[in-house]
Amino acid sequence: MKLTPKFLLSAMAPEHFPTEAKTNHAPEVAFLGRSNVGKSSLLNKLVGAATAKVSSTPGRTRAINFFALHEGAKAMPSIVFADLPGYGYAKISKSISAEWPKFIEPYINEREELALCLCLVDTNIPPQESDTMLIEALRDMGRPHLVVGTKADRLSNNQLGKSVAALKKAHGEDRILTVSSKSDAGIKALWTEIYGVLEA
Template identity: 40%
Template sequence: MKVNQAEFIISAVGPSQYPEDALPEIALAGRSNVGKSSLINCLISRKNLARTSSQPGKTQTLNYYKVNQDLYFVDLPGYGYAKVSKTKREQWGKFIEGYLLNREPLRLVMQLVDLRHPPSKDDQAMYEWLRHMDVPVLVVATKADKIPKSRWPKHLKIVRETLGMDKGVQPLMFSSELGLGKDELWGILEQAIAYGEPEPQTEEVLTTASTDPQPS
């Protein structure tokens, strides 16, 4: 997709603040340091539109970014931080759960995991919940540039097996620094916007896809 316009719309704290124009929404879920903001900036070819919170894990809002007049990226609050009370975490959990289950324009959740490390228990719980609730999900393995290319297959296998992904289905490997996976990811997102849940990324598809960095 050629991005001609991208803008931050709102940090929503509840359903009453969600946009009402019914454009398709692509949500991003993951730990607070997994690279959600960097992925958004890479996809829209902007450096600083999406910014990382100065207090990760404390600001719990849904950040809406409109791309052209075609879709919204919705940056969900990062999970994995325990510096808040159990009651507050439960409130945030219900807020996010309500969005994921009830938001009509939602087409796909991109769940970001750090390719350098095995998925955490929070990553596993999120993926299992999304699958159980039949929420369309695409696993995106970020920070591929931090690992030698020769080790990519090993780390992808660890991610796939730890999350319990279906046989033959692979995470999509991504690097915001290199632009790796950018074109492939846009292709998946365009399919999700047009037709609903995209086809799973199979090993064959990702093996034949270019692994050369693309300009960001």
């Protein structure tokens, strides 16, 4: 299935989330993770276009950015990607950080269209407590999620194996899918998971 990406809207409040008129209740896949984990780069790799803005400065994404993926010339999207602001970056002002729960938590907790949460974790650094907190929160909410280890191309197979084992143990996960936005590693497997949402 060939999907064409199109920027839909940015939301900083629940009332800004896409309506049925824009998406016809298409399933949504959320990209979550620490600032600079590679959310926007992965999203662009998946859709094959520079759809999401990529910044070298962590914490640039401050709204939930929605991208509609259309099949052919269909008016309504088959699926919607939601690129959420990163967390865990100390230099972001407290005033902005304080605003995030007002629209991020309602999106994750209450959004009916949200079908899958992709929790991105960096395979190059030790497991982070903030990632564990997010994953545990998703479990508590009963949200389907998949932990995705980014930047896998930077490690040897042996190093990657050790990193994944540590991440599984820290986050209490049986499975972590490793990917690389540079080498394409794991991208097909991730698409398989995303297509599974359409078939559910």
